[in-house]
Amino acid sequence: MRFNDNWRTILLAGLLILAGWQNGMAQRRVNTQFLPYSEVGFGLGSSTYYGELAGYRKPIKSTFTLPRWNVGLMYTRHFTPRLAARASFTYARITGDDYKYNAGDPLKAPAQFVRNLHFRNDLKEFALVGIYQFVEDGRNSLKRAQLTPYIFGGLALLAHSPEARNPLDSSNRQWVKLQPLGTEGQGQPSYAKPYSLVTLAIPLGLGVRYKLNENFNLAIEGGLRYTFTDYLDDIGGPYPAADLLTGQSAIFGNRSNELTAARKGGDRQVGLQQISNELGSPEQFMRAGTGGFNDSYVFTSIQIHYIIPGKIKCPPIK
Template identity: 35%
Template sequence: MRKFLAVLITLSPLTLLAQQWQITGFGGISNYQGDLQEKRVTTSQSHGAFGVGVQYGLTDHVVLRSGFTYGKISGDDKLANDEFLRLRNLNFTSQIVEFNFMAEYDFLSLEQYKFTPYIFAGIALFGFDPYTNDTLGNRYYLQPLGTEGQGLAEYPENKPYHRVQPSLPFGAGIKFKVNDQITLGYELGMRKTFTDYIDDISNRYVDQAALLAGSGPKAVELSYRSGELKDGNPVYPVDGTKRGSPEGKDWYNFQGITVSYRLQGRSSGSSKRTSMGHQLDCPKNVY
């Protein structure tokens, strides 16, 4: 009996630690806001997204979480309400791959309640690579083309943008305890970025001859596409003509269903937490 109690005491910290770890999953939609999508939160032009991760409960209210999320975003001037934007006739699509680390605050304890609203914030690193199709349906990635004169000697201030960037994720949600191990929820997570080139559009058109000489005819073709429209203007804009809005940076977001699975369940009503957030099983009488 003494040996059994000694083993139990030795393993208790490991058991308590396991009870705080959860495997998480996410399934929903992704979208972005920028020069080809005016609304910051919308389901228009959205695409599927999913993610996996882990989280650790520091207390009944504070959770640390980390994971990978994958999504797809796109934008198309053909869907814009503004006639100027429709005649611009640009579009893009990109994959978004994100690794994040965040802190979550639950307003209610799921040890006492069946549900809780929550908020979260943190840091992330994401990769993107915008592309489009030409009139023949061939796919071209836009960053190497330098559609706004990036990398040209005539425009030393236009540096090629990096396709891996930091972002600041934050958002809110609500989750429901299905049982001692499974929790379901719904959340909306915004991502503030520090780049205006997720959609490959930011500033102004550059000189056509300089772009042709430095980046080639495909860069010219995909930089200005109004001439592809029946009522469009086939004349390439003069150097300095507005192409995008550099004042604001691009955003992207994820929203959808979350699920978490606790690695080890616990019995409801039979435990208490210490001030440090660990669970202690209440002793049972032995006869």
């Protein structure tokens, strides 16, 4: 009988240990299960354009010659310790100027100096991107990583409208929208139709996120947007036939004869004379290159993120 009692005691103890282990594992699963959370953010930064007026072959010069600004709002949802999705709206300005880019040495890029085109473009971008964090978050927003680098990629919808300034000797120095003018003959018989002012872009980039406290993050990021258009700058092809354009279309389509740079002023006569002496008539140069790349732009930004409070699920007390 004592032998059976001992076995009963051992069996009961084993069952209690097993039950306790199972209960502990269940609580551990509850404690380690990731709780999705959301954040909203605001960012400020710079914007840089790349295209016919700021070439890909000289990325450093193109980046720092004429940077402009951007401001953005964003909403991010964290689904797993590493993966998140973000919706954002960014308002930004980009600009380019043949004279500014090449005034230092016209002979290095004579075609651009002679062309003498410029533009500005206010961009409205709505983007959806996926985010991958290299450092895992904890089980909830309070346990998120203190510091994590991340990468992102997705798709953006972009609205834009390039503008240029009237010549310096004009009585009206306002900026003029270029797409309606058809500066390359768009809309004319045997020419392309006017380009769209709405296009798509592919955002790709990286950043670093830092946890300031339980409620706020600080992030720094930069990303390239490669667009589906070659007309952020209103330049994508050659000059149209000389007698095709009239009025403002002719003025803004070919500015190579202007002796003063229109955007900010600047005497072009010395540079044009250098090119003429060394290379011959400036009229030989084309309006646009034939590189085959669409226009793109880069956003860099410093962002502040607010963690939206959520319910923290506690394990049941038994």
